[in-house]
Amino acid sequence: MTSAFPVGHTDRDALRAEVSRRLQQEAIDGSDAGRDDVVDRLITDVLRERDLAELAARRPPLSAQVEQSLRQSLRDSFLGLGGLQPYIDDPDVENIDVNGANTVFVSYAGELPVQVPPIASSDDELIDMLQTLARRSGAQERRFDPGMPRLDLQLPDGSRLFATMAVTERVCVSIRRHRFPRLSLSDLAELGTISREMVDLFGALVAARCNIVVSGGMDTxxxxxxxALCREFEPWERIITIEDPYELGLHRDTKAHPNVVAMQPREPNIEGQGGIDMTTLVRWATRMRPDHVVVGEVRGGEVIPLLNAFNQGTDGSLTTIHASSTRDAWMKIASYARQAPEQLPFDVTFQLIGGGVDIVVQVGKSTDGRRFVTxxxxxxxxxxxxxxxxxxYRPGPHRNAVLTGRFSDTMVDRLFEVGYDPQSLDVRRPA
Structure with a gap:
């Protein structure tokens, strides 16, 4: 008698195909209610039938260890991220890039990307996995097909996933991990991202309710x-975050930030209705009595209501921007304002920046993957x-920030009011 499930590399694929066939017959509704239990039951049934077929063919069944590994692999393919799940579970993994199911690169902390084994048996299986993930994640747009060839969502651990199909030769997936979701300024000093002096300085800048722009390149x-700067906010303060997608995760850290409203843009439905953009959300945020408005990343017309918030009393707010230097940051801001529907001229934008932005912090990344303030x-x-x-501070010999200047008298007074003496900075010592 021949086993219905051939042993070897294709064994797992045959088992998965059989579970998938039976899952379709179960006709689970779109809510996925009870899907976990159904999948577990079907996997158990299929594995048991496989063992019976092997015994009938006078071959030994799977060992307990192999069966458990196979069960987990099957479960991950239907309820998790399949072959990607081990990398999601690995705390040292920073980024995952998939150029088709069998061309996968993983970046570990402080190391160059390495190619790893296939994460699915085919691109079709990878698509099926992504469609299931979107449905289970509550993504605003659950489709992922040639008619909607991109998928943008947040994984349960906070990682950001973006996938494309049809517009690329093969299915492509990029996953950005957030290895340190709750780091403080002291933690950043331990990692070498900032100096010990900067721990007190940044804490004082936040306490003085400075409006801060964090600038840097991709993945810096x-x-x-x-x-880390937001962790300096007082627990009783009301924070409104606007992100696309959620990455800061302040609303998930209820112990440090119990009073957070997290806002995210919404794309139009297939009829082109119901879309809400970042610009609208920033305007809404200023009407919700915030102590702090935090825009995860400014990259368009939302810069104008954000600058207005900076200038109209929402002090202590914060955003990030893609820019190559502290000086380039406000040129980027001015460019975004010029491209917005209001088309603000540079002179108006410069005055909004001068009246609203207090501090620009530049971060960089070395060739070996180390991140630091420059x-x-x-x-x-x-x-x-x-x-x-x-x-x-300006970049020193190794791009690490070196103290070279002094704050204005106005800023010195603000820092003194919160108990910080800027003269404690040692101008002779690199940061």
């Missing part, structure tokens, strides 16, 4: 830096032609 640790700039004021500023 802007979100981690912003999250510069800190105080915005003093502005006129129609330029933003005037003081460069407090």
């Amino acid at each position: 640790g802007k979100t981690t830096m912003a999250r 510069g800190i700039r105080e915005v003093v004021d502005a006129d129609a032609t330029q933003v005037r500023s003081n460069e407090i």
Whole structure:
């Protein structure tokens, strides 16, 4: 007698196909209610039948260890991320890039990307896995097919997943991990991201209710830096976050931040109705009595209501932006304001920046993957032609921030009011 489930590399694929067939026959409704129990039952049934077939063919059944591994692999393929799940569970993994089911690269902390084994038996299985994940995650748009060829959602651990199909030759997936969801400024000092001096300085800047822009390139640790600054907010303060998608995760840390409203844009439905953009949400946030408005990343027209919030009394707010230097940060802001529907001229934007932004923090990343602050700039004021500023820290010989300047008298007074003496910074010692 021949086993219905051939042993070897294809064994798992045959078992998965059989579970999938039976799952379709169960006709579970779109809510996925009870899906976990049904999947577990079907996997148990199929594995038992496989063992009976093997015994009938006078072959030994699977060992307990192999069966448990196979059961977990099958369960992950229907309820988790399949072959990606082990990398999601690995705390040292930072990024995962998939260029088709059998071309997968993983970046570990402080190391270059390495290619790893296939994470699915085919692109079709990968698509099925992503569709199931979208349905279970509560994503606003649950489709992932040629008619809706992209998927953007947050995984249960807070990681960000973006996938494409049809517009790319194969199914592509990019996953950005957040290895440190609850780091404090002291933790960043332990990691070497900031100096010990900066721990007190940043704490004082937050206490003085400075409006802060965290600037840097892709994957330089802007979100981690912003999250650490937000941990300096008082627990009783009301925080409104606007992100696309959720990455800061302040609303999930209810012990540190019990009073958080997390807002996320909504795309239009298939009829083109119901969309809500970042600009609208920033305007709404300013009407919700916030102590702090935090925009996860500014990259468009939302910069105008954010600058208005900075200038109209919502002090102590914060955002991040893609820029190559502290000075480049406000040029990016001005460019976004110019491209917005209001088309603000540069002179108006410069004055909004000069009146609203207090501090720009620049973060960078070395070739070996180490992330660190490279510069800190105080915005003093502005006129129609330029933003005037003081460069407090600038990149040193190894790009680490080196103290080179001093704060304005106005900022010194603000820092003194919260019990911090800027003269405690040692201008002779690298940060």
